[in-house]
Amino acid sequence: MRSLVAALAGPDQTDVGLLVVRVCIGGFLAYHGYNKIFGAGGLSGTAAWFGSIGMKWPRLQARLAAGTEIGAGLAMAFGLFTPLSAAGVIGIMLVAIAVAHAKVGFFVYLPNQGWEYCATIALMAWSVGVIGPGRISIDHALDLHVDGWTSAIITSAVGLFSAGLLLATSYRPKS
Numbered sequence: 001m002r003s004l005v006a007a008l009a010g011p012d013q014t015d016v017g018l019l020v021v022r023v024c025i026g027g028f029l030a031y032h033g034y035n036k037i038f039g040a041g042g043l044s045g046t047a048a049w050f051g052s053i054g055m056k057w058p059r060l061q062a063r064l065a066a067g068t069e070i071g072a073g074l075a076m077a078f079g080l081f082t083p084l085s086a087a088g089v090i091g092i093m094l095v096a097i098a099v100a101h102a103k104v105g106f107f108v109y110l111p112n113q114g115w116e117y118c119a120t121i122a123l124m125a126w127s128v129g130v131i132g133p134g135r136i137s138i139d140h141a142l143d144l145h146v147d148g149w150t151s152a153i154i155t156s157a158v159g160l161f162s163a164g165l166l167l168a169t170s171y172r173p174k175s
Helices: 002-009 013-038 042-052 058-078 083-100 116-131 148-171
Strands: none
Touching: 013 042, 013 058, 013 116, 042 058, 042 116, 058 116, 083 116, 083 148, 116 148
C-alpha cells in the first residue's frame, strides 16, 4: 500500500536529484560540444588541436566529438535512452582523459588541467546510467526501463568499448 501511495504521489527527492544531476552533466557537456563548433576557433580550431595531440583524422573526429557531446549530453539531460546516453558521456570523457588530461596529473587546477574533472563527469554519468533517469524523464514517460545490472552492463560495456575502439583505431600520441 505504501509503495502505491508513493507511486501516485509523483516524483520524490530521488527523482528531483537525478534530474538535477542529468541536466547538469548533460547540459554542460552539450554546451561543451556546441563550443567545439561555434567557440573562438570553431570546428577548424578544434580539428587543428585534435591533430596536434595525435588524432588520426582530426576533422572527422572534431565533428564526432562535438556531435557526441551534444547528442549524448542532450539525451542525458532529458533522460532519453539513459544507459546509452550515459555510455556516450563515459566514452567521450575516457578519451579526453587518455589524450589530454592523464599526462597532466590528477588535479584539474594544474596547468592544462588534470583528469579529476573528466573522471567525475564519467562516474556521475555511470551512476545515472546504473540507477536510471528517475520519473522526471523521457524514458519514464515512454515506459523505457532498463533496470539493475542490465543497465550497469550496457552503460559500462558501451562506454568502455567505444572509448577503447576510438583510441585503438585513431589515436597516435605525439612524442
